[in-house]
Amino acid sequence: MPLIERRDQDFLLHEVFSVSEFSKHEKFADFNKKTCDMIITEARNLAIKEILPTNKLADKENGHPEAVKLENGQVKVPPSFHKPYKLFCDGQWLAMCDDPEFGGQGMPHLLAMAAGEYFTSANCSFMMYPGLTHGCGNILATFGTEKQKQLYVKNIFTGKWGGTMCLTEAVAGSDVGALETVAIDQGDGTYKIKGNKIFISGGDSDLVENMVHPVLARIEGAPAGTKGISLFLVPKYRVNDDGSMGEFNDVETVGIEEKMGIHGNATCTLAFGSKDNCIGELIGEPNKGMKYMFLMMNEARQGVAMQGLGFATASYCNAIQYAKERIQGPNLMKAVLEGDLTGVPIIQHPDVRRMLMSMKAYVEGCRFLVYYLNSCFDKATVTDSDDEKTKWEGLIEILTPIAKSYCTDKAVEVASTGIQVYGGYGFIEEYPQAQHYRDAKITAIYEGTNGIQAMDLLGRKLGMRKGKPIMDLMGEVNATVAKAREAGLEKIADSLQAALNKLGEVAMTLGAAAMSEKALDAFASATPFLEVAGDLVMAWAWAERAAAAKKAIEGAKKKDVPFYEGQIATAKYFYEQLLPTAVGKMDSVKNLTGAIMEIPEEAFVG
Ligand SMILES: Cc1cc2nc3c(=O)[nH]c(=O)nc-3n(C[C@H](O)[C@H](O)[C@H](O)COP(=O)(O)OP(=O)(O)OC[C@H]3O[C@@H](n4cnc5c(N)ncnc54)[C@H](O)[C@@H]3O)c2cc1C
Numbered sequence: 001m002p003l004i005e006r007r008d009q010d011f012l013l014h015e016v017f018s019v020s021e022f023s024k025h026e027k028f029a030d031f032n033k034k035t036c037d038m039i040i041t042e043a044r045n046l047a048i049k050e051i052l053p054t055n056k057l058a059d060k061e062n063g064h065p066e067a068v069k070l071e072n073g074q075v076k077v078p079p080s081f082h083k084p085y086k087l088f089c090d091g092q093w094l095a096m097c098d099d100p101e102f103g104g105q106g107m108p109h110l111l112a113m114a115a116g117e118y119f120t121s122a123n124c125s126f127m128m129y130p131g132l133t134h135g136c137g138n139i140l141a142t143f144g145t146e147k148q149k150q151l152y153v154k155n156i157f158t159g160k161w162g163g164t165m166c167l168t169e170a171v172a173g174s175d176v177g178a179l180e181t182v183a184i185d186q187g188d189g190t191y192k193i194k195g196n197k198i199f200i201s202g203g204d205s206d207l208v209e210n211m212v213h214p215v216l217a218r219i220e221g222a223p224a225g226t227k228g229i230s231l232f233l234v235p236k237y238r239v240n241d242d243g244s245m246g247e248f249n250d251v252e253t254v255g256i257e258e259k260m261g262i263h264g265n266a267t268c269t270l271a272f273g274s275k276d277n278c279i280g281e282l283i284g285e286p287n288k289g290m291k292y293m294f295l296m297m298n299e300a301r302q303g304v305a306m307q308g309l310g311f312a313t314a315s316y317c318n319a320i321q322y323a324k325e326r327i328q329g330p331n332l333m334k335a336v337l338e339g340d341l342t343g344v345p346i347i348q349h350p351d352v353r354r355m356l357m358s359m360k361a362y363v364e365g366c367r368f369l370v371y372y373l374n375s376c377f378d379k380a381t382v383t384d385s386d387d388e389k390t391k392w393e394g395l396i397e398i399l400t401p402i403a404k405s406y407c408t409d410k411a412v413e414v415a416s417t418g419i420q421v422y423g424g425y426g427f428i429e430e431y432p433q434a435q436h437y438r439d440a441k442i443t444a445i446y447e448g449t450n451g452i453q454a455m456d457l458l459g460r461k462l463g464m465r466k467g468k469p470i471m472d473l474m475g476e477v478n479a480t481v482a483k484a485r486e487a488g489l490e491k492i493a494d495s496l497q498a499a500l501n502k503l504g505e506v507a508m509t510l511g512a513a514a515m516s517e518k519a520l521d522a523f524a525s526a527t528p529f530l531e532v533a534g535d536l537v538m539a540w541a542w543a544e545r546a547a548a549a550k551k552a553i554e555g556a557k558k559k560d561v562p563f564y565e566g567q568i569a570t571a572k573y574f575y576e577q578l579l580p581t582a583v584g585k586m587d588s589v590k591n592l593t594g595a596i597m598e599i600p601e602e603a604f605v606g
Pocket residue numbers: 164165166167168172173174175198199200201202259267442445446447448449450451452455
């Protein structure tokens with residue numbers, strides 16, 4: 001079964017982003033081209049041979065031997081997950097970018113992203129266990145005390161212990177500040193934790209010996225809202241000073257959810273301290289929990305963008321294979337001109353070809369976006385200049401909500417088209433496409449819904465540091481305009497420049513409205529604004545891709561020519577068919593409709 005087009009990954013890694021250039025810096029000295037290629041090959045093998053076969057199995061509903069189960073308070077993951085999990089941990093894939101002292105591999109983010117794309121495309125539900133575990137370890141490695149680091153981080157980064165993120169409660173979803181879990185100071189540096197968290201991904205699992213929960217809670221008497229939230233380290237089994245595991249810490253899994261998709265991942269309700277015996281310790285300082293948790297949330301948002309890409313990629317690769325094999329109906333031209341009614345593979349039908357083209361445009365465009373975003377971490381690491389570092393960090397800030405929302409919305413769209421390519425078989429569960437569609441939907445919801453991401457972009461990121469990150473993003477796009485011109489892609493360069501200017505106007509209009517009496521109208525347009533910002537990023541991606549392909553096609557090996565031609569043709573399609581619609585939409589966003597907030601609530605009659 002196909003998974004990812006390796007040729008496209010190699011193109012981005014080496015010809016667009018020059019990943020091995022990072023090896024000039026001592027931190028990444030081990031990661032030359034040969035090593036990078038070897039790592040990707042290893043990741044691909046593990047993903048295809050061991051992880052991918054578990055995806056369909058884990059999709060089964062309750063009662064099936066492979067369904068996630070809760071037995072006597074213990075979550076049992078699909079049995080088929082155990083072998084790949086062990087191989088994954090043994091191969092040190094859990095902490096690819098982290099400090100080798102704690103079990104990491106210290107590799108560039110860009111490379112880790114490419115490897116991670118294989119794992120996530122193969123089985124996202126499976127990958128959520130180590131993914132959240134990593135985020136939990138990263139919080140402790142960054143904000144934990146020396147003792148917390150020594151006791152926990154290596155066990156987490158090696159996958160011996162699992163990790164979660166515990167924000168959501170019944171009354172606190174998007175509004176985290178409303179949470180009711182309390183922490184009662186014991187006067188000995190520890191706190192008693194009391195409260196229920198819901199929807200906790202991988203909240204418990206039999207893959208690991210212990211679970212470590214970073215829990216948001218309010219210390220008794222702390223201010224209301226997000227200002228009074230602290231972050232606590234709460235293990236399922238207490239950890240003794242010598243690192244051995246102690247007694248049960250009164251963290252109970254009291255339920256697992258029945259869901260629309262990602263069936264292989266246990267979505268748990270966790271009760272902390274129902275027997276008044278749950279002990280947590282502070283991570284960092286009191287009342288700064290949201291700041292610390294944002295580290296994990298940003299990592300998770302970037303990870304969810306990758307999940308979106310993974311679902312879209314998997315659906316797209318299946319669709320290509322199916323369209324080349326499924327015979328149905330004659331070739332239109334041959335039927336009309338020669339009367340030849342022989343059935344042909346459906347990829348020859350213009351409408352099927354159009355569907356595949358639009359899938360390709362968004363899948364590969366989103367791949368550019370998430371790879372670029374990850375390369376910003378590496379650029380921030382290797383630079384000696386503070387200004388440069390600030391620039392790359394600002395780009396990460398502004399691109400995170402765009403990547404999270406755009407890649408996940410497109411994932412649902414692409415997965416839907418992926419069903420359409422299969423016709424009726426796409427709707428049948430025996431075939432793989434329906435699962436990708438069901439699984440993909442959650443990515444637009446968790447980690448801050450896409451609506452919340454849009455508000456973050458408009459309300460926080462746009463005006464951040466007097467607009468420096470958005471200006472830097474525009475600077476990056478402008479550099480690509482010049483590159484496209486140099487490559488002789490005049491039409492693309494002109495269109496990209498015009499679209500960029502228009503987006504700048506929309507941003508100015510919406511940004512100003514957001515700080516005026518028209519704020520509600522501005523926020524009613526936050527989602528379409530994020531969508532057109534994402535469209536602009538796609539245009540940027542296709543200009544970069546086309547310029548690199550144009551350069552490489554001269555003197556390319558014969559076997560590579562169709563790939564480069566495909567890049568140039570898809571750029572042409574994007575600029576001729578998709579970008580004009582996006583530019584039209586920019587106008588409509590700029591018009592700042594008042595209709596959405598004018599309509600009285602009573603007019604919505606359900
Ligand atoms: C399968 C699954 C796994 C999850 N995993 C985790 C996990 O591991 N850890 C964890 O802590 N949580 C987890 N969650 C919770 C998830 O992050 C929340 O469901 C999500 O943040 C939305 O909260 P909510 O469901 O309460 O929806 P609500 O907050 O009630 O939102 C309902 C709708 O209102 C909109 N909305 C809400 N407030 C505003 C506002 N101020 N302005 C504009 N629109 C608004 C939302 O965008 C949404 O469309 C998971 C959820 C699911 C379903």
